[in-house]
Amino acid sequence: MISIKNLKAGIEDNLILKGINLEVKAGEVHAIMGPNGSGKSTLACVIAGKEDYQVQEGTIDFEGEDLLELSPEERAHIGVFLSFQYPVEIPGISVSNFIKTSINERRKAKELDPIPAPELLKMMREKMELLNIKKGYLSRNMNEGFSGGEKKRNEIFQMAMLEPKLAILDETDSGLDIDTLRIVANGVNKIKTKDNAIIVITHYQRLLDYIVPDFVHVLHNGRIIKSGSKELAHELEEKGYDWITKEADKKWA
Amino acid sequence: MGLIENIKSFSIIENLSAEKNGLFQSFLANGFPTIKQEDWKYTSLKKIVANDFSVEGNGVTVSEEDIKKYSLGLQHKIVFCGGNLISKPSIDGVSISAFSEFESQNKDAISVLNSSLAKKGFTIKIAKNTVVENPIEILFFTSTKQDNFVQYRNNIDVGENSQIKFVERIQNLSDSKCFVNHFTQINIRKNAKVEYNKIQDNNENAILIDNMNLYQQQDSSVIVNTLIFGGAFTRNNLNFEQNGSNCDSNMNGISILDNNQFADNHTFMDHKQPHCRSNEMYKGIYLGDSKGVFNGKIMVRPDAQKIDAFQSNNNLLLSENATIDSKPQLEIYADDVKCSHGCTIGQLDDDALFYMRSRGIREKEAKAVLTYAFASEAVNNFTIAEVKKLAQKRIAEKLHVDLDFNL
Incomplete structure (x- = not known):
C-alpha cells in the first residue's frame, strides 16, 4: 500500500529523517516505537504532507501514486489519514459540520454529490456507538475545551467516518486513562479490515496490547534501526531502548 | 463643483426656516469633518466630498424584481424609492408614515447637516403592549443617472412593553455614485424590546454615513446587528444611551471587506444608570486592499453603579495590503462596575x-x-x-x- 524508500527530510538545515525505508501492505498493522526526538512524529507529518518539512531525498509511493507530489488534501482524498498527537482546537465549527465538510470535500474531489443528510446522520450514529460517544458531542465546537481523552476519541471518530486506506495514529495513547485507551483501541480494531492498514506510533507497549501489530520498528536518530514481530515491543518494554540504540550509534558514528 | 457648493445651492431653493438655517450655518462654519478631528482620524471624506454630487436628485423607479432581489422575503416590507415611501405593511398597533420633524441632540457636522436639510425617511410609532412577531424589512432604493447625495431622517418610537424587529437595507440601483447620509433615532420605552439589523451590502458606488441614536428607558432591551459586506465607503456611528436601570444593550458586528472597500464602526455606549448591561462584539475580516476602522467607546457615568459592560473587536487580516485601525476607549466614573474590553488582530492559524x-x-x-x-x-x-x-x-x-x- 505504502512504500517509503530512503526518505530524508527535515526542517531547513536540520535533517531529522536520515533514510527511512518502510513497506506497509493492506491488512497490516505496523508499530513504530522509539525514544523522544527519534523522528516518529516527523515521519507522520511528512506522510500527511505538512509543508514545514522539506523532503531532500527518497520517495513515498502510495498505491502507485507519488505521495510527495500531492497536497495534504489530495493525500486525504486518496485515503491517507493522520490521527494527530495534538489535535487542533477550532472554535466556531461544530464536530458535525467539520466532518460533513471533510466528507463532502472528498466526495467533490471524486465528482460525487454531497452526502445526503439522513445517510450522514445514520453513519455518525453508528460510529459514535462504536466509540461510546454521547449525542451532544456533535454540536460541540471542534476539540474546543475537550479533555485529552475526548480529543483522541474525536480523532478516531473522524477516522471511522472518513474510512481511510492508511491511518497513522501518532501517539494516540498519550494522555489516555486505561478505560479510554481500551475504548479507543477497540474502535480502531473494529475499523480495521483486510483492505486497510495502520501505522501506530507510540512510546509504550501498552497500546499494542490492544492494537496488536504485525511488525514493530524501532526508530532512532532518523533511521529504522531494528524491525521485528510484536515480541520486539515486549522486549523494549523490559529492556528499554539503550541496548539497540548504542549498537546503532556505533554503526553510524 | 464640490459637494458643499451643491448643498449650498440646494439650501437656497429649500427656503429654510430660521432655526434650520441656523443649523445649516453651523454646519457650513466647519464643513465636512477632516482627519484632523480625532473621530475622523482614520476616515477621510476628502475625496468623496470633492465629487460633483447632485443633491436629492429624483428620477427613480423600482421594479418588483429589484424588490425581490434585495429583500430577504420577509412578510412585512416598507419600501422607499428615491426617498418616497411607496409601500408599507399594515400591522395592528404600528403606525408607519413618511418623514416628520424631530429634534436630535447630535452636535457633529454630519448629523447637523442631516437635521438642517433632510426631509425624507420614515416615522414609526409602536403603541404600548404591541408584540410584532414578524420582523419588518425596510428597503431604501436609490437610482439616479448623476452622482447623487441624499439624506434620510428616521424616527421610531417603541411603546412600553412592546417588541419589534427591523431589517434595513439601502440599495443603489444605478452605476452612478450615491452618497447617503442616514440618520435614525429610536426611543425605546419601559420594558420594550427592539432588534435592528443593518444589512450594508450596497454596490461598489455606494457611500454611506449611518448615524443611529438609541435612547433606552428602564428594563428595555436592544440588539443592533451591523452586517457590512458591500459598499465602497461605510461609516457607522452607533450611539446607545441608557436612561433607566436594568437596560440591556447589545451590538453585534460582522464586516467582510475586499478590493478597496472601507468600513468604519464608531460605537458609543453611554451607561448613565445603575444595574444595566452592555455587550458589544465586532468581527472584521479584511481581504484585498480593504481597510477597516473600529472605535468603541464605553462611558460609565458616576450614577451607573453595578453595571456590566463588555466590548470585543476581533480582526482577521487575510491579505498583505489590508489594514485595520482599532481603538477601544473606556471612561469610567463609577467605582462598583464590571467593565472589560479586548481587541485582537491576527491571521489564520x-x-x-x-x-x-x-x-x-x-x-x-x-x-x-x-x-x-x-x-x-x-x-x-x-x-x-x-x-x-x-x-x-x-x-x-x-x-x-x-x-x-x-x-
Whole structure:
C-alpha cells in the first residue's frame, strides 16, 4: 500500500529523517516505537504532507501514486489519514459540520454529490456507538475545551467516518486513562479490515496490547534501526531502548 | 463643483426656516469633518466630498424584481424609492408614515447637516403592549443617472412593553455614485424590546454615513446587528444611551471587506444608570486592499453603579495590503462596575489549516471554514434565520467558496 524508500527530510538545515525505508501492505498493522526526538512524529507529518518539512531525498509511493507530489488534501482524498498527537482546537465549527465538510470535500474531489443528510446522520450514529460517544458531542465546537481523552476519541471518530486506506495514529495513547485507551483501541480494531492498514506510533507497549501489530520498528536518530514481530515491543518494554540504540550509534558514528 | 457648493445651492431653493438655517450655518462654519478631528482620524471624506454630487436628485423607479432581489422575503416590507415611501405593511398597533420633524441632540457636522436639510425617511410609532412577531424589512432604493447625495431622517418610537424587529437595507440601483447620509433615532420605552439589523451590502458606488441614536428607558432591551459586506465607503456611528436601570444593550458586528472597500464602526455606549448591561462584539475580516476602522467607546457615568459592560473587536487580516485601525476607549466614573474590553488582530492559524487539509478540506475551503469559524460567534447571535443565512451566504461568496456553513 505504502512504500517509503530512503526518505530524508527535515526542517531547513536540520535533517531529522536520515533514510527511512518502510513497506506497509493492506491488512497490516505496523508499530513504530522509539525514544523522544527519534523522528516518529516527523515521519507522520511528512506522510500527511505538512509543508514545514522539506523532503531532500527518497520517495513515498502510495498505491502507485507519488505521495510527495500531492497536497495534504489530495493525500486525504486518496485515503491517507493522520490521527494527530495534538489535535487542533477550532472554535466556531461544530464536530458535525467539520466532518460533513471533510466528507463532502472528498466526495467533490471524486465528482460525487454531497452526502445526503439522513445517510450522514445514520453513519455518525453508528460510529459514535462504536466509540461510546454521547449525542451532544456533535454540536460541540471542534476539540474546543475537550479533555485529552475526548480529543483522541474525536480523532478516531473522524477516522471511522472518513474510512481511510492508511491511518497513522501518532501517539494516540498519550494522555489516555486505561478505560479510554481500551475504548479507543477497540474502535480502531473494529475499523480495521483486510483492505486497510495502520501505522501506530507510540512510546509504550501498552497500546499494542490492544492494537496488536504485525511488525514493530524501532526508530532512532532518523533511521529504522531494528524491525521485528510484536515480541520486539515486549522486549523494549523490559529492556528499554539503550541496548539497540548504542549498537546503532556505533554503526553510524 | 464640490459637494458643499451643491448643498449650498440646494439650501437656497429649500427656503429654510430660521432655526434650520441656523443649523445649516453651523454646519457650513466647519464643513465636512477632516482627519484632523480625532473621530475622523482614520476616515477621510476628502475625496468623496470633492465629487460633483447632485443633491436629492429624483428620477427613480423600482421594479418588483429589484424588490425581490434585495429583500430577504420577509412578510412585512416598507419600501422607499428615491426617498418616497411607496409601500408599507399594515400591522395592528404600528403606525408607519413618511418623514416628520424631530429634534436630535447630535452636535457633529454630519448629523447637523442631516437635521438642517433632510426631509425624507420614515416615522414609526409602536403603541404600548404591541408584540410584532414578524420582523419588518425596510428597503431604501436609490437610482439616479448623476452622482447623487441624499439624506434620510428616521424616527421610531417603541411603546412600553412592546417588541419589534427591523431589517434595513439601502440599495443603489444605478452605476452612478450615491452618497447617503442616514440618520435614525429610536426611543425605546419601559420594558420594550427592539432588534435592528443593518444589512450594508450596497454596490461598489455606494457611500454611506449611518448615524443611529438609541435612547433606552428602564428594563428595555436592544440588539443592533451591523452586517457590512458591500459598499465602497461605510461609516457607522452607533450611539446607545441608557436612561433607566436594568437596560440591556447589545451590538453585534460582522464586516467582510475586499478590493478597496472601507468600513468604519464608531460605537458609543453611554451607561448613565445603575444595574444595566452592555455587550458589544465586532468581527472584521479584511481581504484585498480593504481597510477597516473600529472605535468603541464605553462611558460609565458616576450614577451607573453595578453595571456590566463588555466590548470585543476581533480582526482577521487575510491579505498583505489590508489594514485595520482599532481603538477601544473606556471612561469610567463609577467605582462598583464590571467593565472589560479586548481587541485582537491576527491571521489564520497554520496548524488549524494543516489539520483541516489533512482531513481532505482543500486549502481555499479550509481557509474559508476557519474564517467563518472566526465570524460565527457574532453570526450565531443573529436571531432572524434569514439574516443569519444571508451572512453565511455572503461570507462564502466573498471567500469564493461553494460551502454551506449551516448544519
